[in-house]
Structure formats: structure tokens, C-alpha cells
Amino acid sequence: MFQLVALLACLAAAAAAATSYTCSNGAPATHLSTFVVPGSETPGHIWSCPGAAAPLKALIKLEAREAGANETQAVDITRAPCTTYCDTPAGGGPDPNDCSTLANADAVGGNFTIPASSYLAWTWKSCQVTQSNLLNPARELNYTYDGRDWAGVVNYVAWNCQSQENAHGGSCRFYDNTNVSIIQVQTTPANETNGP
Numbered sequence: 001m002f003q004l005v006a007l008l009a010c011l012a013a014a015a016a017a018a019t020s021y022t023c024s025n026g027a028p029a030t031h032l033s034t035f036v037v038p039g040s041e042t043p044g045h046i047w048s049c050p051g052a053a054a055p056l057k058a059l060i061k062l063e064a065r066e067a068g069a070n071e072t073q074a075v076d077i078t079r080a081p082c083t084t085y086c087d088t089p090a091g092g093g094p095d096p097n098d099c100s101t102l103a104n105a106d107a108v109g110g111n112f113t114i115p116a117s118s119y120l121a122w123t124w125k126s127c128q129v130t131q132s133n134l135l136n137p138a139r140e141l142n143y144t145y146d147g148r149d150w151a152g153v154v155n156y157v158a159w160n161c162q163s164q165e166n167a168h169g170g171s172c173r174f175y176d177n178t179n180v181s182i183i184q185v186q187t188t189p190a191n192e193t194n195g196p
Contacts, residue, residue, distance in 0.1 A: 021121060022189070023049030029121065037105045037124060044102055044124035053119045053130040053184055074113065074140035075180075078149055082183070083176040084157055086167035093168030094187045099127040099158030107151035114141045114181070128188040129154050134179055141181055150183070157185040 021029040029047035037044050087093075102124040114120055114131060116138035122129045131150070133141040145151055153172050161170030169186040 021045070021047040021123065023047075023051070024054035025049070025051055032120070035105055035109075037101055040101070042125060044105055044122060047121040047123070048115065048118060049121065050118050052132045052134060053121070053182075072137075072139060074142050075135055076142040077174050077181055078111075078142070078144045080174050080180075081176075082153060082172035082174045084160060084170055084172050086157075086161035086165065086170040087186070088167050090163040090166045091168055092187055093161070093163055094127040094158065094185065095125070096158040096162045098125040099129070099185055100155050101125075102127050102129065103151040103154035103158070106145045107147050109145035111142060111144045112150075114143070116140055123188050126188055127158070128184075128186050130184045130186075132182050132184075134181060136179060143181075153183050154185055157183065161185065 021031070023029050027049070029049050032046040032048050034043045034045055102122060105124070106122065112120075114133040116133060116135070119130050119132040131143070135141060143150055147155075157170045157172055161167040169184070171182050171184045173182050174180040
């Protein structure tokens with residue numbers, strides 16, 4: 001009985017520690033899930049927000065247009081190429097070890113979908129990863145967590161766009177295009193509570 005009470009107390013504490021994330025438009029994010037990070041008492045979190053992540057707003061133009069006959073189904077970008085861009089100059093940025101831990105914790109997660117005209121944010125300690133769905137006309141975007149896709153991109157950007165490489169995070173643009181999807185690896189914002 002004591003073990004059950006202790007387990008429930010731990011779960012309640014973990015849930016209470018991860019209750020806020022603010023979207024780039026200032027609205028509270030929708031908390032989609034909490035995931036276990038092996039070897040850590042601090043869970044990771046996945047959030048959903050409308051629109052594009054904040055640093056992308058100056059980079060892209062979101063002008064709605066009508067969908068053509070073949071433009072209503074979800075787009076799958078599994079195994080699609082993306083081009084890495086580091087944010088310079090050096091200084092700050094997430095700890096690449098935190099980003100690798102976050103990526104590796106989700107690497108076995110299978111496929112996921114980003115709703116039309118929105119982005120997902122994954123957070124763990126100093127690392128925040130956002131992936132925006134920038135498809136126009138708006139439709140769902142499918143991707144996969146494995147080491148050749150999402151987890152591999154996160155690890156690559158984290159280690160190649162760190163302060164030792166004269167950067168403070170970076171991004172990867174699918175098809176080197178700002179109209180499909182962009183993964184950003186950056187420091188977790190101060191407004192996100194992620195526990196101890």
C-alpha cells in the first residue's frame with residue numbers, strides 16, 4: 001500500500017511540474033503528452049500551438065490559398081531531405097546533451113502528425129525542439145521519430161549548431177524550403193516549466 005501511495009505522489013508531482021508553455025502568439029499551449037526520459041526523474045513534454053514557432057515569423061509568409069484537387073491529403077516527409085542552418089553568433093543555446101537525451105527518448109515513438117497550420121514543441125531541461133507545419137494549402141503533416149528522421153535531425157542540429165561551433169542552436173528546413181516544415185533546436189524558454 002505504501003508503494004502505491006508513493007507512486008501516486010510521484011505522478012502527481014510530475015504532472016504539476018509540467019503545466020505551462022506559452023505559444024508564440026501568447027496563448028497557452030495544449031499539453032499533448034509527457035514522456036519518460038530514461039535515467040531521469042524529469043519528464044519531457046510535447047505541446048501543440050497554432051501557427052508557426054516565433055523565430056519563423058520573420059522568415060516565412062503564410063498566405064492562405066485554396067487547395068487543388070490533389071492537395072487535401074496529409075503529406076508524409078519521412079526520409080525527406082532537410083538543410084541545416086545554425087543560428088550565429090555563439091552564446092547561449094541548449095546543452096546538446098539535453099537535446100540528445102530528448103531525441104533518444106522519443107526515437108522509438110513511431111509516427112506522429114502535426115495538425116494543419118500549427119507546430120509541436122518538445123521540451124526537456126535546456127532543450128526545446130519545435131517543428132512547424134507550414135504547408136499551404138493547410139493540411140496535416142506526417143513524420144517519424146526514428147534515428148534517421150526526427151531524432152537524427154535533432155541530434156545533428158544540436159551537436160553541429162552549439163556554441164563550440166559558433167552558434168546557439170539552429171534549424172533544418174525540409175527540401176531547403178520554408179513552405180513545408182522546419183525543425184528548430186533552441187533553448188527552452190523561461191516561460192516553460194519543466195520540473196527540476
